[in-house]
Amino acid sequence: MNIRALISAVFRKEVLAMDAYKVANAQGFIKLDAMENPYNWPEEIKNQWLEHFKEVQLNRYPDPEAIKLVKTLRELNHLPEQFEILLGNGSDEIIQLLLMALPEGSTVLAPAPGFVMYKQISDCLGLNYIGVPVLAEGFDLDLPAMLEAIQEHQPLLLFLAYPNNPTSNLFSLDAMHAIIKAAPGIVVVDEAYGPFANTSFIDQLNQYDNLLIMRTVSKLGLAGLRLGYLMGLTAIIEQLNKIRLPYNINCLTQITADFALANSELFNRQTKIICEQRTYVFNELNKINGIVAYPSAANFILFRVPSNKATDIFLSIKSQGVLIKNMTTQGGLLTDCLRVTIGKPDENLAFLNALRTSLAELSV
Template sequence: MPQKELDQAVQARVEKWIRSDIQSLKAYQVADASGLIKLDAMENPYIWGEELKQQWLAEMQQQSLNRYPDPAGTRVVAGLKEVFGIDQRYELLLGNGSDELIQIIIAALAADNLTVLSPEPSFVMYEMIAKFLRVNYVGVPLGNDFKLDLTAMLDAIEAYQPGVVFLAQPNNPTGNLFGEEKVRRVIEASPGLVVIDEAYLAFAECNALTLLADYSNLLVMRTLSKVGLAGLRLGFLVGHPGWITELNKVRLPYNINQLTQASTQFALANYHQLAEQINQLVTDREQLFESLQQLEGITVWPSQANFLLFRSHTIPAKELHQALIKERILIKCLDGVHPLLTGCLRVTVGAPAENEAFLKALTAILS
């Protein structure tokens, strides 16, 4: 078949068989960071030292890739419980990043016209995965300075009776906490599950695990991506065995590969190295925040995560974003993502030299 006819035939079948709502979506975009200082994806900028790297490589050489991995990730679960002080009465479910866990949770819930609810702006995958699974999604706008509008949240919960509410603590992309009192009110008002997403817990002064003993409808979701292990794609869900047992039935077998499991075990055994990097990033975050505060035409919000959200008042955000790219600095432009993010950009806290390069370029562009 000639190429042109083949292309036309494929397109005709795509239009017939791929859901129309999927055809109308855009795939999740990841910017090309080649040759740029990468400050757009909330990654830990630090790498392991040579000695630790060689020890890790030695561990990798012992892995048998001809065999399937442990389907339950038993040793990984034990390591996570030990390092993060998770009570033995709770069970863990491992996911290929938080994204898979969100998908598992939504897919497992039973309700006609199921609704997923979240404050917004927040992590985009709550809405995207709900749409992929043909589930209703309701976003409740945050209030002034991105605080949780408790009245609006409670009204929405009453109106939509959601099967699951996602609360990111700290919130992405705003970096703030909603406060324990408000979180408790949301949990108590919710008829279905509440999932507290603690992806940025390492950089924050909060811990939702203490709430698990108080509520029967709560799960806590975490990830190792932000602490320096983004390449492993390892997320985990903590909760009462009654919930985890059922959700585990939806998890595809062998979802966490052998090298990820072995690397996670090694990283957890050396977690003190990651903890030192986290402490450094928190210090650098505060210094970067103070520097941004001093720039004219910029409003920056305090953060409990490893990134800072700021608004440009004098230069359009998209223009500023492109100007930074010309200076070899890649950050995230959020203008147009949500009305509350008009004029906003998000910068990941990098190593000191990266932060300095960002500030120097930004200052020059604004002047």
């Protein structure tokens, strides 16, 4: 059998044209590339957690509606009665569900640069993805350009990450509201980094029928669980629930998330330390000659390095055992940019030292 002919006959052209989403091998590195919380749980909490596992019935399918976990999330987010929650295997899966539900060839719109999965999944499904550049100065929304693109392309789905990844800023509120009002379809405010920004659009659900809020436990400290959730009007969530796979949240995730969220003061303490370290790393970066760090409302910092040096600096930092993210390869506003996740204090020091060493080595 001619395997090439088979593959091109079987798979859609969009799939054939795609590159897989690559995750760097972080084995042995100080890992500051993926916006994870660097803190694990104290021993006594871990032991309490393991006690809960004794009750798990691995021979049974999990609760398809994850009723207990949904109740916990509802309380945690003070979600009013008339709204419903959809759970996903990470918010990645929710993005996929939303996009899968759209009519063929629909337009999806988001500010650029934005979270790569919006485009990756849209491309895979043959949707028309439009990225509208943010302002070069400060990375805020370019409101006139956004409104014009909405008018012209009539997107059925619009993503606004609040704070945005990879630029880490909160878009201005006026612009967010103007966009939600102007959108002809659904607007998803993606609050993956909400815990570090201390602000949310949940209170606005009452104001806009077309608004959905997406959150995740990943950045909070539970990335290994794969749990994201979407909140909005029951009538909309019901439609999405039809295409959700029945057991998408496994029983270990359900029980762990429920247990962990009951211990949310632990995450609040960790978040506070991460935010303090964010200020420290930001100030230290801006003291280094040739480096410009951008203000962050998330748990990572985007910074600009001298022209055409980003990849060399990234590799030099890596050779010193610290893994961050090279953003210059994405081009546009991210040219000459690197992104570092805030880690533990000693990890942040190791990163800053590695950066200083790399600049000296490269004579930048």
